[in-house]
Amino acid sequence: MWTDVLLILDATLRISVPFVLAAMGGIFAERSGVIDFGLEGKMLGGAFVAATVAHWTQSAWWGLLGAIGIGIIFSMMHGYASVSKRGNQVVSCVAINIFAMGLTVVLANAWFHMGGKTPQLPREARFMSIDLPFAEELRNFPIIGEIYYELISGHNALVYIAFIAVPFTAWVVFKSSFGLRLRATGENPLAVDTTGISVNKTRYQALILNGILGGMSGAYLSTAHLAFFVKDMSAGKGYIALAAMIVGKWRPYPAMFACLLFSFLFAIKDKPEIFDLLKGIFPVKLLNSFLDMSPYILTIIFLAGFVGRAVAPKAIGQPFSKEK
Amino acid sequence: MSTTAIELTDINKNFGSVCANKDVSLKVKSGTIHGIIGENGAGKSTLMSILYGFYQADSGEISVKENKTVIRSAHDAIAAGIGMVHQHFMLVDTFTVLENVVLGTETGFSLQESLQNSKLELQRLEQDYHLEVDINAVINTLPVGLQQRVEILKALYRGAEILILDEPTGVLTPQEADHLFRILGELREQGKTVILITHKLREIMAITDNVSVMRQGEMVAHRKTSETNREELAELMVGRKVLLQIEKAPAKPGKPMLTVEHLDFTDDSGVHRVKDVSFEVRSGEIVGIAGVSGNGQTELMEVITGIKSLQKGQLKLNDHTILPSVSADAAVMRKYGMVHVPEDRQRRGLVTSFSANENIILGYHKDPAYNQLIEMDKTAIMQYCKKQMEHFDVRPDNPQLRASLFSGGNQQKLIVARELQRDPKLLVIGQPTRGVDIGAIEFIHRQIIAMRDAGKAVLLVSVELDEILSLSDRILVMFDGQIMGEVLAKDANERALGLLMAGVRKEAA
Numbered sequence: 001m002w003t004d005v006l007l008i009l010d011a012t013l014r015i016s017v018p019f020v021l022a023a024m025g026g027i028f029a030e031r032s033g034v035i036d037f038g039l040e041g042k043m044l045g046g047a048f049v050a051a052t053v054a055h056w057t058q059s060a061w062w063g064l065l066g067a068i069g070i071g072i073i074f075s076m077m078h079g080y081a082s083v084s085k086r087g088n089q090v091v092s093c094v095a096i097n098i099f100a101m102g103l104t105v106v107l108a109n110a111w112f113h114m115g116g117k118t119p120q121l122p123r124e125a126r127f128m129s130i131d132l133p134f135a136e137e138l139r140n141f142p143i144i145g146e147i148y149y150e151l152i153s154g155h156n157a158l159v160y161i162a163f164i165a166v167p168f169t170a171w172v173v174f175k176s177s178f179g180l181r182l183r184a185t186g187e188n189p190l191a192v193d194t195t196g197i198s199v200n201k202t203r204y205q206a207l208i209l210n211g212i213l214g215g216m217s218g219a220y221l222s223t224a225h226l227a228f229f230v231k232d233m234s235a236g237k238g239y240i241a242l243a244a245m246i247v248g249k250w251r252p253y254p255a256m257f258a259c260l261l262f263s264f265l266f267a268i269k270d271k272p273e274i275f276d277l278l279k280g281i282f283p284v285k286l287l288n289s290f291l292d293m294s295p296y297i298l299t300i301i302f303l304a305g306f307v308g309r310a311v312a313p314k315a316i317g318q319p320f321s322k323e324k
Numbered sequence: 325m326s327t328t329a330i331e332l333t334d335i336n337k338n339f340g341s342v343c344a345n346k347d348v349s350l351k352v353k354s355g356t357i358h359g360i361i362g363e364n365g366a367g368k369s370t371l372m373s374i375l376y377g378f379y380q381a382d383s384g385e386i387s388v389k390e391n392k393t394v395i396r397s398a399h400d401a402i403a404a405g406i407g408m409v410h411q412h413f414m415l416v417d418t419f420t421v422l423e424n425v426v427l428g429t430e431t432g433f434s435l436q437e438s439l440q441n442s443k444l445e446l447q448r449l450e451q452d453y454h455l456e457v458d459i460n461a462v463i464n465t466l467p468v469g470l471q472q473r474v475e476i477l478k479a480l481y482r483g484a485e486i487l488i489l490d491e492p493t494g495v496l497t498p499q500e501a502d503h504l505f506r507i508l509g510e511l512r513e514q515g516k517t518v519i520l521i522t523h524k525l526r527e528i529m530a531i532t533d534n535v536s537v538m539r540q541g542e543m544v545a546h547r548k549t550s551e552t553n554r555e556e557l558a559e560l561m562v563g564r565k566v567l568l569q570i571e572k573a574p575a576k577p578g579k580p581m582l583t584v585e586h587l588d589f590t591d592d593s594g595v596h597r598v599k600d601v602s603f604e605v606r607s608g609e610i611v612g613i614a615g616v617s618g619n620g621q622t623e624l625m626e627v628i629t630g631i632k633s634l635q636k637g638q639l640k641l642n643d644h645t646i647l648p649s650v651s652a653d654a655a656v657m658r659k660y661g662m663v664h665v666p667e668d669r670q671r672r673g674l675v676t677s678f679s680a681n682e683n684i685i686l687g688y689h690k691d692p693a694y695n696q697l698i699e700m701d702k703t704a705i706m707q708y709c710k711k712q713m714e715h716f717d718v719r720p721d722n723p724q725l726r727a728s729l730f731s732g733g734n735q736q737k738l739i740v741a742r743e744l745q746r747d748p749k750l751l752v753i754g755q756p757t758r759g760v761d762i763g764a765i766e767f768i769h770r771q772i773i774a775m776r777d778a779g780k781a782v783l784l785v786s787v788e789l790d791e792i793l794s795l796s797d798r799i800l801v802m803f804d805g806q807i808m809g810e811v812l813a814k815d816a817n818e819r820a821l822g823l824l825m826a827g828v829r830k831e832a833a
Contacts (some may be wrong), residue, residue, distance in 0.1 A: 058643070177433060181428070187419075191424075194410065195482075197399075
């Protein structure tokens, strides 16, 4: 039983990585007042580029760099449309998502002729598990040792990067001078402008961080979690990350916990024990579909106000213009 | 001593085809308080926005401290020693005072360090200029008077030698305004230059050394304050003689038209906006509700007019009783004989992208007079609109023109025309002259008095104390959702009302 719990938690962690990375990216953009539905597209683009570059260079790290690159390119496109040209931010995001959906498949077909898939990556070109020091030695030490071995040790580099990204985001947003400007830009851009800081520059800076994290979340899918890119690989994960960010009220730690909670549901939904438990309550035919739905249902319940009112940054979605 | 702090030469600024500033020149002496007065839309704010780098002038020159200076952004203005306190405060509500002051002047990467460095400097400024504010208080917990201090501190912290204040007293009680003037006096003594933009003559006379008058984008006169008077300034502002005091006969109140009993209202975010308010308005009298904006007047009006539903208490309107259990929307209220001129005319009063003739029947568009069997009767609407425009002196009198293209005063006249023509029993009117030029103010005020003399009940809500005092027969003062007291207009004075507006009850004062 205890081992089962640890294994589920371990799976939760692994599932949560793309959510956590993307949610942190979302926090940067939205705290600066730029809506980011485009996490989905950045994730998908990042997944494709990471797998492709890793295949060509046989290096997961080059793949990651490529993913970061495409993330930044997408977020700059979003920035150009919605910050510089003051377009509708939601429309720009939707465009990026559709663009990513189409482009990745077209390029994958053109380059690899595998029906929108990229070639399987060898071990060397993937992010493999890292055993932390003393994991083996502590393995049999009750509880603490087991947690260390199963839960903390034995993940790939991106898992650790994701969970370092959380305190990093929290520090930048709340404890750095840049964070003060970032938050002020999202709350009252006019006030920022009158103090002599450029609103648009601050928003672009936020979007660069957003692109980096968004691209990385994609790289995790195709070069760490799996070893190839496949059509529509992100499958709505970007939206779930966005939902987690809102449930966490645009704060890094609560957003991380929301990501973990959603991931937990993903982790248990395929466990036979859960299936047996719920078999009596739901018709068996529907049960599988229901379990598949559960993370999404929870998202809706949370967003419908179950966790209390989520107050967005005041100026979110508003292009900045002096001329009113 | 008498060096020039600011000199503007031949400033021109156009927004599309609208000329906001035309060949404007201005000289402001160092160490003085210089007033710029003019009606809404006279170009005062535009001129100051050019000086603060918010807009660029199309042509013209700016000199600061006798050096020609190019100001392209707020950043340049701050560097030239210019600070500005905007009409709508430029503060981040969720930040503390200290964070707001530091914003934009941070040093280094760590916020903690910047805040620490600035703390002492800010405390020194607070002491030097008697601008005490708790530096760790969050802005949205502070009253507006203190928020304004934060704005002044922000400017001083950035080394401002020249401070521009745009309509600074709009949100203040008379006492707070006096306090602000003392602060400005203090700043002048310490050698700072203050430019005060306002449309209130009283403020110009009370505090300034020199005054410049603007009208329709042009600078029409410069005067020493000691050598001019209110009447002359008013005439310069409007371009013709105006009556500052409106004349009216004593009221002849009849039977109660509107009775409000124990009305309570809590808004969507759970803030208790109106607290147990009771009063009545009789036919043939004007009841004024005074108060600093944001003290529940808006919500009270919205409940009375049926825009927000009644939660607690009861309303009696022209013998119809309205209870929380019976929903009564704005249309029902109208049927019972109420008309409403809303305080936010652009949001609630008009569809600004519709033409004047469409706006003038808005809400009454089902009236058979405007309808044929299936289609609307365009000719009838046009004729009706044309007639109303002439009657209410709406300029230009073109029924086809889009509502957004009329000036504030003429938009308001359109709404007043629409509502007053319905022969109501009760008129509810909010901020009737906000953003309206003096000429139109006089006209609208006369219409309101005429309604009263025709035996209608009038409920007037306004944040302009002068307006309340000159129109009302009875005055109620609201503070924090409550009615603080009732004063007969003939016994009222600004000081007593000011205390009530600040939440000080008579017994205590």
